[in-house]
Amino acid sequence: MDSKKVEKNRVENKRISEIFEKIDKNKDGVITIDELKEALKNQQDSENEILGLMKSTDKNADDKMSFEEFLNFVQSRETHLKLAFRQMDKNNDNKISADEIQITMAELGMNIDIKEAEKLLSHMDKDSNLNIDYDEWRSYLLLSNARDMKDIIRFWRKSFSIDLGENMTIPDDFTPEEKLKGIAWKTLVAGGIAGCVSRTATAPLDRLKVTMQAHGAKAANHGIINAIKYMVNEGGVSSLWRGNGVNCIKIAPESAIKFLAYESYKKLIVNFTQNETGNVTLGEKFVAGAMAGATAQTLIYPMEVLKTRMCLRKSGQYSSIFDCAKKVYINEGIQVFFRGYVPNILGIIPYAGIDLALYETFKNLYLKSINHDKSASTPIYVSLCSGAVSSVCGQVATYPLALVRTKLQAMSKSDGKISMKNVSRDIIKNEGVLGFYRGIGPNMLKVIPAVSISYAVFEQTRHFLGI
Structure with missing residues (x-):
């Protein structure tokens, strides 16, 4: 039993190490704020959110993230992500469908139609099989600041509208x-x-x-x-x-x-x-x-x-x-x-x-x-x-x-x-x-x-x- 646990930890640490090395572009053993921004450039995170992520992870306040700090962060994040995944997985089949997204959002007071739920699903559904497994869920949300289901939904739907001095037509929806x-x-x-x-x-x-x-x-x-x-x-x-x-x-x-x-x-x-x-x-x-x-x-x-x-x-x-x-x-x-x-x-x-x-x-x-x-x-x-x-x-x-x-x-x-x-x-x-x-x-x-x-x-x- 202990050997299985050790092997599982080894595999998990290797996976996290690969993520760390991918972010650590200059291979100096630490992640800087610039490297974190580069890693998150395809996410619509504001600079303040990225700085907040670094601050919450950087325990010794040296403006850098060591592998140990990154490991602790990832393990903590994954605990929250597993709980949120189970909350959305209504039929306990280890997959999330568009219907389950729609139901969960309705429970939070955000009513959307099935097309919008499918569009949200498509952001995580890398293999295009019309559902999300935990690996896809974790990969998409790992470096976000979202901690509970409401934060995750807000991050997921995140978009911004800019005031150009003209008539903005569709305001934001709020719960x-x-x-x-x-x-x-x-x-x-x-x-x-x-x-x-x-x-x-x-x-x-x-x-x-x-x-x-x-x-x-x-x-x-x-x-x-x-x-x-x-x-x-x-x-x-x-x-x-x-x-x-x-x-x-x-x-x-x-x-x-x-x-x-x-x-x-x-x-x-x-x-x-x-x-x-x-x-x-x-x-x-x-x-x-x-x-x-x-x-x-x-x-x-x-x-x-x-x-x-x-x-x-x-x-x-x-x-x-x-x-x-x-x-x-x-x-x-x-x-x-x-x-x-x-x-x-x-x-x-x-x-x-x-x-x-x-x-x-x-x-x-x-x-x-x-x-x-x-x-x-x-x-x-x-x-x-x-x-x-x-x-x-x-x-x-x-x-x-x-x-x-x-x-x-x-x-x-x-x-x-x-x-x-x-x-x-x-x-x-x-x-x-x-x-x-x-x-x-x-x-x-x-x-x-x-x-x-x-x-x-x-x-x-x-x-x-x-x-």
Whole structure:
């Protein structure tokens, strides 16, 4: 009996030693933080999570992980992983099926359909036999920070959405317990702070875009550099951030409304389809998300108009946001606060559909290029780039509607009959079809920095809030 135990320990130590040697690239007998990051580059772990993993393992605080420390970590992790595996293996056949994933997630308050369960399963199912054995389970989760079933599910489903200053369509799903603990609202706060910082950092490009959209060829013919010089000469460097205050202020109510509306629409859809399981399909989530986005946009749309007016104001024209609202109301009436509403709403669904579809397509193209199947994880930089490129494509497709919206928001009574039809006709007459894409250059320039800044701030804020 003892000899069998010794042999089992020898085999296990050899297996763990092989994993250690694979991570230890320079073969110096220790794992550094850089080597750990390299080993986890295909997992969507934030730097804070990787640092936390190293800290929990590095018992002597030398910023390195010895084989003994790694061995202790792996043995402890595998104890947790075995318990979680048994918890999900409902029929005790030492395999996990999509049905068992669906049942376990329902027990945790996360209702998903069978297709989503199958997609989760595919991330671990290396031999494509439509179930997960313990070796696949352990291999996938060994170096994660997940300790219990809830952590594992969260890690498994982990994805991130970046605030590009546009309409995010499908918000995150949260369990009842996460909502009770405030994780949902903390996540919204983190997203709001990230959005404020990224929008503030890219505000000059946003103002340049709005100016070129509103003034058409007149502004565009000056060129980007000359347009920036004009804005600085007219109002100083601070004028580059005109309208950014309103842009940041509207993030909080927009995010809160969208989240609450999304939850309500999901319940309505479940009731409408008479779905007794309570599962919401990806298509239904898309519909709920689009409706939530439209609801949020409707309620905060007056702030969109104020943002445009504040961006385009001359020095001294308005002393504050409230002064702007007051003067605009007195001069043009209440209806001005919903000018451009129709093209804005019309752009939400196609933008979201293109963005979501292309995001998955670009990620899959990357995996195919490196000879990985669709179940493999993608590095953070690939997800960031995929998100940025898909967002750009979505914006290009719906940019004419955004331009018409901005022109309508900027127009006053003296500009004659104000309508979507007249504005579109004037653009074609005076500038041609290309006129519908005035200002798209600055808009594209802000995407990459906005993505990078937003993601970095979001991760730091989540860590600070203890999510």
